[in-house]
Each structure stands twice: as structure tokens, then as C-alpha cells.
Amino acid sequence: xxxxxxxxxxxxxxxxxxxxxxxxxxxxxxxxxxxxxxxxxxxxxxxxxxxxxxxxxxxxxxxxxxxxxxxxxxxxxxxxxxxxxxxxxxxxxx
Amino acid sequence: xxxxxxxxxxxxxxxxxxxxxxxxxxxxxxxxxxxxxxxxxxxxxxxxxxxxxxxxxxxxxxxxxxxxxxxxxxxxxxxxxxxxxxxxxxxxxxxxxxxxxxxxxxxxxxxxxxxxxx
Numbered sequence: 001x002x003x004x005x006x007x008x009x010x011x012x013x014x015x016x017x018x019x020x021x022x023x024x025x026x027x028x029x030x031x032x033x034x035x036x037x038x039x040x041x042x043x044x045x046x047x048x049x050x051x052x053x054x055x056x057x058x059x060x061x062x063x064x065x066x067x068x069x070x071x072x073x074x075x076x077x078x079x080x081x082x083x084x085x086x087x088x089x090x091x092x093x094x
Numbered sequence: 095x096x097x098x099x100x101x102x103x104x105x106x107x108x109x110x111x112x113x114x115x116x117x118x119x120x121x122x123x124x125x126x127x128x129x130x131x132x133x134x135x136x137x138x139x140x141x142x143x144x145x146x147x148x149x150x151x152x153x154x155x156x157x158x159x160x161x162x163x164x165x166x167x168x169x170x171x172x173x174x175x176x177x178x179x180x181x182x183x184x185x186x187x188x189x190x191x192x193x194x195x196x197x198x199x200x201x202x203x204x205x206x207x208x209x210x211x212x
Contacts, residue, residue: 005106009147012113016140019120023132031129031188038180039123039136043116045173046147049166050109053154058161064148064169068176075180083187 006054013047034078041071098157105154112146115139127196129188137181144173 020043023036045064052060077087095103122135152166192209195202 002102002106005110009106009109009113012110012117016113016116016120019117019124020136023123029129029188029193031184031191031193032132034184035129035133035136035181036123038177038184039119039140042140042144042173042177045169046112046116046144049147049151050113053106053109053151058155058159058163061163061165061169065165065172068169068172072172072176072180076183079180079183079187082184083190 003054006050009050010047010054013043013050017043017047030082031079034075034082038071038075041067041074045071101157102154105150105157108150108153109147112143112150115146116143119143127198129193130185130195133181133185137178141173141177144177145170148173 017040020036020039024033024040027033027036045067048060048063048067052058081087116139119135119139122139123132126132126135148166148170152163152170155161155163155166189204190208
């Protein structure tokens with residue numbers, strides 16, 4: 001019973017990631033694609049939690065933190081690049 | 095069904111509800127007409143989905159192995175803080191780089207402040 005429910009949850013997360021991938025391929029503007037990438041990162045965190053329950057191990061739980069931090073930093077870097085054209089600015093006064 | 099099977103069933107039910115909410119948010123991301131409404135679907139409901147799933151995993155490890163996993167708590171707090179901030183930043187960048195609103199938009203109050211000439 002629990003195994004079947006975990007597999008159903010995994011396949012539903014897979015469906016969500018596939019739909020977000022469709023938005024990345026087709027999206028008319030660049031912010032659409034960045035939002036869909038951020039959503040894929042957030043769904044991957046949930047997939048890792050479900051897999052670590054299904055395999056009955058707690059060795060993968062650091063990966064949740066690492067993927068969360070990397071997804072946040074990449075989204076912020078993309079938004080700064082779209083808004084200003086550079087990611088790391090130089091000093092204004094000489 | 096004894097108590098431990100009951101508690102495992104409740105945690106897995108939380109995870110299943112989280113995955114259903116994630117699919118609903120993915121349907122929102124293909125059905126809505128422009129970037130702003132899409133981010134409304136993507137940011138809020140997938141944050142709720144991942145929070146439900148992580149709380150389910152935390153309760154599962156708490157019930158079965160009686161283990162308080164501090165990394166899962168840190169992950170829950172981190173996702174809860176940073177995901178709306180990321181959505182806000184990318185939508186602000188989209189508005190400033192003049193991505194068009196949908197055709198059914200009635201009023202745009204920010205246009206007079208940010209792009210006054212057009």
C-alpha cells in the first residue's frame with residue numbers, strides 16, 4: 001500500500017516536471033523559461049525526499065539543501081542578468 | 095492496522111497530496127496566458143507542494159526510526175523563505191525588461207511609474 005502510494009507520488013512529480021519542460025521549450029519569453037526552471041528545481045527537491053523514503057535511507061538528505069541553494073542562486077543570477085545586463089557590477093566611482 | 099502503520103499511512107498521504115498539488119501547479123503553468131499569472135501558479139502552489147512533501151518525509155523518519163533530522167528542517171525553512179523571493183525577483187526583471195501583459199488585462203497601475211513616456 002505504502003509502496004504503491006510512493007510510486008504514484010513519484011510519477012505525479014514526473015508529470016509535473018515534464019509539463020514544466022514543455023514550458024521551457026515553448027515559452028515565448030526568457031522569464032517564462034526561468035520560472036519553469038525554478039519550478040523544476042523545487043520539484044526535484046520533493047522527488048529526492050520521496051526517493052529517500054522509498055529506499056529507506058537517509059544518505060540523500062544533504063542533496064535537498066544543496067539543490068535548494070543552487071536553484072535559488074541561479075534564479076537570482078538570471079533575474080539580475082535580465083534586468084541589468086551584467087551579473088556582478090563594477091564600482092561606480094573609479 | 096496498528097499505530098505505526100497508521101502513522102506511516104498518514105505521512106505518505108501527505109506526500110501524495112503534495113504531488114497532486116504539484117501537478118495542479120504544472121497545469122496552471124501551461125494554461126495561463128502571460129508570465130505574471132504563470133509565476134502566480136508556479137511560485138505559490140509548488141512551494142506548498144514541496145513543503146507538504148518535506149514535512150511528510152520528516153514525519154516519516156520521526157515515526158519509523160524516531161530520528162529528528164535537522165537537515166530536513168533546514169531544507170523546509172530554506173525553501174519556505176527563498177522560493178517567493180526568487181519569484182518576486184524574476185517577475186520584477188520581467189516587468190522592467192518590458193515583457194507584454196496578456197490581452198485581457200484591464201489595468202496596469204505600474205506603467206505610469208516605471209515607463210511614463212509610452
